[in-house]
Amino acid sequence: MxxxxxxxxxxxxxxxxxxxxxxxxxxxxxxxxxxxxxxxxxxxxxxxxxxxxxxxxxxxxxxxxxxxxxxxxxxxxxxxxxxxxxxxxxxxxxxxxxxxxxxxxPPAGVHDPADDLTRALEARVRGDGDRFALLASYTADMRDPVETAVMLRSLDPQAVPEFRILLEQFDWDSNTHTLREGAFETYAAAVDWWEAWSDEEAPALPPPAPAVRRGPAPTAPATPVPPVSRRPQGRGTRHSAKPVSADRRRAI
Known part of the structure; x- marks a missing residue:
């Protein structure tokens, strides 16, 4: 419509x-x-x-x-x-x-979930908006299907895994989309997957395990959540989607 x-x-x-x-x-x-x-x-x-x-x-x-x-x-x-x-x-x-x-x-036929897994994950995203910081996102709209990758970090410094990546794939022919999630214990691991995805060589997202909390830190408290990044830095093409480095993230 x-x-x-x-x-x-x-x-x-x-x-x-x-x-x-x-x-x-x-x-x-x-x-x-x-x-x-x-x-x-x-x-x-x-x-x-x-x-x-x-x-x-x-x-x-x-x-x-x-x-x-x-x-x-x-x-x-x-x-x-x-x-x-x-x-x-x-x-x-x-x-x-x-x-x-x-x-x-949205109206039926405009942006429909393709399966029950997508519906369940989107319901959780709707309810978890105050639990995660948005570190980076990139919409690769020249791919077929169109893909959007989102990197999140838990606002709970004791949560494990700390980093999540959401990957949406949108099919223009059916106007349906899938949403999948991967969990990463470190920022470096999340960036490694992101850069492989940017090069269209990404492995399957590691399945998220139930979130747990770390025990009390024996030394200094956890590092505060870094400022949110507006978007990753690209290399000048629609398929480039490198996330910003930890020291260059800035607030929206």
């Missing part, structure tokens, strides 16, 4: 401040199309596809989660949004801002 441009429902409302005015203007570009939306009298939630992202920075996230809140008394609005690589991650972002957990499913 054809996708439509978002209607943020802001007629008769003014931005709460200059920052929200600029933010709302940034969301007014014609390349945004609605994959999922939910509305109340005061709030609107959207998962948007940026159809222009494929022509921008290689590997950039192609989804954006948007929350619009309206103050009916002052007739003002506030907007916040975030680029995210996976639909379930966009849902998690909006659920944390008050959207019902089951309210943002």
């Amino acid at each position: 054809p996708l439509h441009q978002p209607d943020y429902g802001l007629d008769g409302f003014e931005p709460a401040d200059g920052g929200h005015e600029l933010h709302s203007r940034d969301l007014g570009i014609s390349s945004f199309k609605v994959l999922g939306e939910y509305r109340t009298h005061t709030d609107s939630y959207f998962v948007l596809l940026d159809e222009g992202a494929t022509w921008g920075i290689p590997g950039s996230p192609q989804l954006r989660a948007v929350h619009v809140s309206r103050d009916l008394r002052t007739r003002t609005f506030e907007v916040d949004s975030k680029e995210l690589p996976l639909y379930a991650m966009a849902q998690s972002y909006l659920i944390a801002r008050g959207c019902p957990a089951d309210a943002l499913s």
Whole structure:
């Protein structure tokens, strides 16, 4: 089914401040199309596809989660949004801002899970958004099928395994996708797999074991979680997806 441009429902409302005015203007570009939306009298939630992202920075996230809140008394609005690589991650972002957990499913035939394993993993991602930091993501939209890789780190410094990689494969012919997960005890091991994936030589993802907690550290406490990386650094092609080094990660 054809996708439509978002209607943020802001007629008769003014931005709460200059920052929200600029933010709302940034969301007014014609390349945004609605994959999922939910509305109340005061709030609107959207998962948007940026159809222009494929022509921008290689590997950039192609989804954006948007929350619009309206103050009916002052007739003002506030907007916040975030680029995210996976639909379930966009849902998690909006659920944390008050959207019902089951309210943002995309229309049938647009972005359907291909199997029960994908459904189960996406349900966990929706509920685990506050447990992991996003270290890197890369959408390889020139591959067939399209692939998106996401590297996460547990926010619990005692969790084992500490690093996870999610890999989504999207089939344009059926509009279905699979999502799989791998677990890595070290950042170096996760990067090794990522670089092999970048070169289209990745082995199977190591199956995730149930997360456990390390015992108390006998020396110094665990190193704090590093700042989140906006996206990995590419080599100038759609198939390049090298993650940033640990000392170059920066906050979104």
